[in-house]
Structure formats: structure tokens, C-alpha cells
Amino acid sequence: MSLALTNDERRIASGSDGAAMAMRIVAESAALLGAPRLIPIASAHIDGALYHGDSGTLFAERLVEGRAHVAVRSTLNVGALDLMGCSRVRLEEPQRSMARRMMEAYRKLGCEPSWTCAPYQAGHRPAFGADVAWGESNAVVFCNSVLGARTNRYGDFLDIACAISGRAPDYGLHRQENRLANLVFDVSALPRAFLASEIAWPVLGSLYGREVGDAIGVVTGVTQSPGEDALKAFGAAAASSGAVGLFHLSGVTPEAPDAKTALGGLDAETTIRVTPQMVASAQARLSTAEGTERIDAVAIGSPHLSLAEFDSLERLISGRRLSVPIHACTGRHVLTELDRNGRRKALEVLGVVVVADTCVVVTPILPDRTNGVLMTNSGKFAQYAPANTGYAVLYGSLADCVESAVLGRPVFARLSS
Incomplete structure (x- = not known):
């Protein structure tokens, strides 16, 4: 399937400024991913402002030199420096200066200096069903799962390109058919007191990610919402131990009023019945x-x-x-x-x-x-x-x-x- 760009998208991509470079990055990524078109996005969360080397700084500064500016609300994930001066970062020169230049370049591109991996708790909460382009694995899984907005796991450089172009490839978790669960992660055998505890959700998330990989599952057996911080911890652990971009929690998350809905009315291909022994083993592995x-x-x-x-x-x-x-x-x-x-x-x-x-x-x-x-x-x-x-x-x-x-x-x- 070939990528079809609109006349406006082709016009922007044909230019020589920063906006053109961003549009070309998004379009070429979409073609590689097999997306049929680009879709407009409502916001972005940028993970690419964390210093990993000089190339990232130079890339951002080239966008600034090309007069690029984000087209949608764009918050920033953590950087490499504590600009508030709360703690001492032991990053030495020249890396320290390059990290600072990188953070400044993203501010000049119009990104909000939020510098947090939890933008959803800092007021950036896209509407249910909104298409967005978010980086940072925990933010992605929270955005998809708890807020019900739609994003793939956008990596460095592609995230800011999406923010500048206001577009993202139409593939993956942006599409409804790819958001349905195909497995059940059943925690009904676990004690209620454990599920209500603070320690449960990072451990369960770690186990979930290890068990499902990048599949989409629905968690069953929870009788009430564990709360936003617990869902945050579950998603973060699942995204780091596996490649989870979306989970459903039956009766809690917005696309899972019940397990049947999360599964799209189909039978689960796999059911994982979580035992106390599995939980103890998962905690020990941490x-x-x-x-x-x-x-x-x-x-x-x-x-x-x-x-x-x-x-x-x-x-x-x-x-x-x-x-x-x-x-x-x-x-x-x-x-x-x-x-x-x-x-x-x-x-x-x-x-x-x-x-x-x-x-x-x-x-x-x-x-x-x-x-x-x-x-x-x-x-x-x-x-x-x-x-x-x-x-x-x-x-x-x-x-x-x-x-x-x-x-x-x-x-x-x-x-x-």
C-alpha cells in the first residue's frame, strides 16, 4: 500500500525549511511503516530532548535554524539537567553544555518546558479518542490505556517531527481494529488486600509486560479502580519489562467497560491466570x-x-x-x-x-x-x-x-x- 499525501502535505515537504524537514521525516516514516496516509494530531509529548549525544542537539538546533515551530501543544519529557537547581547533576563538560543547548533548542521550537515523564498529571490530558504523537513509554501507555487517546510509541526525532508537522502516520494504535485485546490477564485468584496495596501494581505491571510482550490484553478480576497512581505504576512497569503500548483494565479503563468489549466480542486467544506464586516470583526478579x-x-x-x-x-x-x-x-x-x-x-x-x-x-x-x-x-x-x-x-x-x-x-x- 503506497502512502498518499494531500496537496498541502506535498507542498510543505517540498520546501527547504525546518517544517519541510519535519514533514519529510513523518512521510518517509509512514511509508516505511506501510501507513496509507497521514492523520492530524491534537498534541505531542517529546521524548527526544534527553541528551544522548551531540547529534540530538545538532538536529534540534537545525530545526530551530530552519524556523520550525510546533503546530500542536507539545510538552517535554525529562531532560538531562535539573534546571530548577534542586539536585546536583554530575554531567561534565562538554556534555553538560550540549545537554543545556538541546533543552533550550526544544524550548525555542515552542515546546512547553514541562520536563516530566508524567505530563498527564501536569495538565496534558488529551481527549478520549484524540490522535496524538507521544514519546516516553510510560506516558504512551497511560495516554492510550487510561485516557483513551491514541498514540504509538514515538521515538526520538520522529516525535518532534510529528509535533512540527501536526501529522502522524495512520497505523498501529491510531486504528480502532488494532486496539482490541486478544488475551486475558486474570488476577481474580489474588487476595483483595494485595490488590489494594501500593506494592501490587508495579509488580503486576512487571509480570504483565514480561508475559504479554507487545500484545494487548485485558486485566480481569479487579473489583474497583486502584487509582491513577497505581495505573501509572502498572503501565510504566509493563512498558519497561515488555513493549506494552496499551492495556485494558475491565471495568476501569475507558475502552473496557467489560472484558467482552475490550476483546471486541471475540474469545481470548490466551488466558493468563495469575497466581500468588507468579507474583512472588515477579517481585523477586525486580x-x-x-x-x-x-x-x-x-x-x-x-x-x-x-x-x-x-x-x-x-x-x-x-x-x-x-x-x-x-x-x-x-x-x-x-x-x-x-x-x-x-x-x-x-x-x-x-x-x-x-x-x-x-x-x-x-x-x-x-x-x-x-x-x-x-x-x-x-x-x-x-x-x-x-x-x-x-x-x-x-x-x-x-x-x-x-x-x-x-x-x-x-x-x-x-x-x-
């Missing part, structure tokens, strides 16, 4: 440090912490000083609220290191340690930290992380799965 009696750092906030999650953190710390710092990653939208009431300073006095605009897994913030041990409650951090930071991981609940940080050694509550 820890890579063995037999340790120490922790060197605690990191939470992948995806970025919401204000409600900071409320929980404050309750659990309860005014106690930490023996090991907790690095709490969040966005400016939350930092503003924390600063308004003096809450950030109070947390910092106790030993919390607030990290804004970025996170500890994508840029060097954690102390440079040989054989370091990092504790986290994030399924996504647990998946990426060993390779990205060099730290081995201990996984636990937020309460486990706080108690361990206070005592300076690993402490775990019993998992009731």
Missing part, C-alpha cells in the same frame, strides 16, 4: 542485589511522583531523619506546590533529595559507587537502574524504602500475595 545488608541510595519517582505520592512519603517519614538519602524525582508541576507550602525544604532537612526536570536513571545524579545498592519502589527504576547507573537493585514498597532509609539497612514488610 531485585538484583543478593545477600546485602546495606543500601547506598533510595530512589523513587519513575514515573515522576504526584503530589499525592509526596503526601504518602511525608506520612511515612513522619519527621524522622534519614540515614540514607531518598532521591524523589518529580516534575515542576509538583515542585511548585511543594514550594508554596515549604514542604520541599522540610523534606530536604530530613534527608530527601528532590530531583526535578530529570531522574536518577537517565543522568548521573546518584553518588559514583562501585557495587552500589539502590532501593526503589518503582518497577521501571528496577528494570533500568542496573544497566543505567551501575547500582544493583533492591525492590520494595514505599514503606519499605522509607524504613530502610531511616535505619540505613534493608527492611521489608511481608508480601501478602
Whole structure:
């Protein structure tokens, strides 16, 4: 099937400015993907502003030189620097300057300096059924699954090209027939108390992603919504352990009023019946440090912490000083609220290191340690930290992380799965 462009799209692509370059990137990507046409998008979330090398900076600056500007609302994912000055990033020159130039170039392109991996909790919530072009795996899965907007997993450079052209390839999860589930992930055998706990959803997400890969499933056996932060944690873990771009939760997410609807009225090709033993195994896999009696750092906030999650953190710390710092990653939208009431300073006095605009897994913030041990409650951090930071991981609940940080050694509550 050949790609058909409109007269206006062909006209723009034939130019020599930044908008033309963006349109050509989108059109050529669409042709490679077998899309029949381009579709207009309502917004974008840009993952390509995170510094991975000079080529990314030079690409963005070339778009700026070509007078390109985003055509739709475009928020920015985390960058490589904490521009708010909350935490010290150990990125050295010339990489530091190149990272700053990159972040500035995306601002000049008209992107909102949101610098968060959770734009959906910072006011960027596209309407149900809207076509958008979002990057960042957790944002993509939340956008598709919880909001019911439509996006594929847009990678670096293609994301900003879509934002500038206001177009995306018409393929994949933009199309209704590709959004139906073909498998059931049944958690009805798990205790209700476990499903209501904070630790359940990152663990279940990690198991889900590992089991389904890039397939679309519907989760059944949940009697009530676990809440937005739990859905955020589930999707992030599923997207990092697998390649999940969309999940359905029967009776909770907007395209799954029931399992039958999510499956398009067809029988499931596969049913995965989750057992407590499977959950225990999934949780154990999230820890890579063995037999340790120490922790060197605690990191939470992948995806970025919401204000409600900071409320929980404050309750659990309860005014106690930490023996090991907790690095709490969040966005400016939350930092503003924390600063308004003096809450950030109070947390910092106790030993919390607030990290804004970025996170500890994508840029060097954690102390440079040989054989370091990092504790986290994030399924996504647990998946990426060993390779990205060099730290081995201990996984636990937020309460486990706080108690361990206070005592300076690993402490775990019993998992009731």
C-alpha cells in the first residue's frame, strides 16, 4: 500500500525549511511503516530532548535554524539537567553544555518546558479518542490505556517531527481494529488486600509486560479502580519489562467497560491466570542485589511522583531523619506546590533529595559507587537502574524504602500475595 499525501502535505515537504524537514521525516516514516496516509494530531509529548549525544542537539538546533515551530501543544519529557537547581547533576563538560543547548533548542521550537515523564498529571490530558504523537513509554501507555487517546510509541526525532508537522502516520494504535485485546490477564485468584496495596501494581505491571510482550490484553478480576497512581505504576512497569503500548483494565479503563468489549466480542486467544506464586516470583526478579545488608541510595519517582505520592512519603517519614538519602524525582508541576507550602525544604532537612526536570536513571545524579545498592519502589527504576547507573537493585514498597532509609539497612514488610 503506497502512502498518499494531500496537496498541502506535498507542498510543505517540498520546501527547504525546518517544517519541510519535519514533514519529510513523518512521510518517509509512514511509508516505511506501510501507513496509507497521514492523520492530524491534537498534541505531542517529546521524548527526544534527553541528551544522548551531540547529534540530538545538532538536529534540534537545525530545526530551530530552519524556523520550525510546533503546530500542536507539545510538552517535554525529562531532560538531562535539573534546571530548577534542586539536585546536583554530575554531567561534565562538554556534555553538560550540549545537554543545556538541546533543552533550550526544544524550548525555542515552542515546546512547553514541562520536563516530566508524567505530563498527564501536569495538565496534558488529551481527549478520549484524540490522535496524538507521544514519546516516553510510560506516558504512551497511560495516554492510550487510561485516557483513551491514541498514540504509538514515538521515538526520538520522529516525535518532534510529528509535533512540527501536526501529522502522524495512520497505523498501529491510531486504528480502532488494532486496539482490541486478544488475551486475558486474570488476577481474580489474588487476595483483595494485595490488590489494594501500593506494592501490587508495579509488580503486576512487571509480570504483565514480561508475559504479554507487545500484545494487548485485558486485566480481569479487579473489583474497583486502584487509582491513577497505581495505573501509572502498572503501565510504566509493563512498558519497561515488555513493549506494552496499551492495556485494558475491565471495568476501569475507558475502552473496557467489560472484558467482552475490550476483546471486541471475540474469545481470548490466551488466558493468563495469575497466581500468588507468579507474583512472588515477579517481585523477586525486580531485585538484583543478593545477600546485602546495606543500601547506598533510595530512589523513587519513575514515573515522576504526584503530589499525592509526596503526601504518602511525608506520612511515612513522619519527621524522622534519614540515614540514607531518598532521591524523589518529580516534575515542576509538583515542585511548585511543594514550594508554596515549604514542604520541599522540610523534606530536604530530613534527608530527601528532590530531583526535578530529570531522574536518577537517565543522568548521573546518584553518588559514583562501585557495587552500589539502590532501593526503589518503582518497577521501571528496577528494570533500568542496573544497566543505567551501575547500582544493583533492591525492590520494595514505599514503606519499605522509607524504613530502610531511616535505619540505613534493608527492611521489608511481608508480601501478602
